[in-house]
Amino acid sequence: QKEVEQNSGPLSVPEGAIASLNCTYSDRGSQSFFWYRQYSGKSPELIMFIYSNGDKEDGRFTAQLNKASQYVSLLIRDSQPSDSATYLCAVAETDSWGKLQFGAGTQVVVTP
């Protein structure tokens, strides 16, 4: 059974601080990794993807990937109240047609 694990939270972050979200996965052959943001009552929205080991930055978001450790993370710098949401980690299954394994999500609460 391929699994994607995330801390459910809530992760409470002061406004302006860095939020650090972690995700581990069991499929050692996975090559593609995605982060989605889901506001309460809304559908998931893609915010980052990463394919190579190391860091990838996009605005206030940084995704970090370590395939040897089967670990992917998301950093949110200068956290804003509008960042309060559930963040879903998704991992592309090996030898699949595009199927993603989703974690259950980490709830982030940014406090003013």
Place this chain on the structure above:
Amino acid sequence: SQTIHQWPATLVQPVGSPLSLECTVEGTSNPNLYWYRQAAGRGLQLLFYSVGIGQISSEVPQNLSASRPQDRQFILSSKKLLLSDSGFYLCAWSSGTGSDQPQHFGDGTRLSIL
């Protein structure tokens, strides 16, 4: 640009009634299409996926079915709804050109069974 449309946004149905949810994608050809369900406070559960017209794979045995009558149309159906079918139903698409493509979600249908 590509867009995905899902309707209706909300639906209240009695137990035992039929269901039809529709999803269409614009601006792309030959997409992979997916139906997910998300129970309240829970993660995403993949229900069905399709890599082409008439090609449907089921992930979870249940009283739901899916069809893909056209390249960019995906339909979720049930002949008789159960209370356990309540949830947030999401349609998604990804490019059919590779297995490393992200999925993009529609706005979802919130289904309540009475």
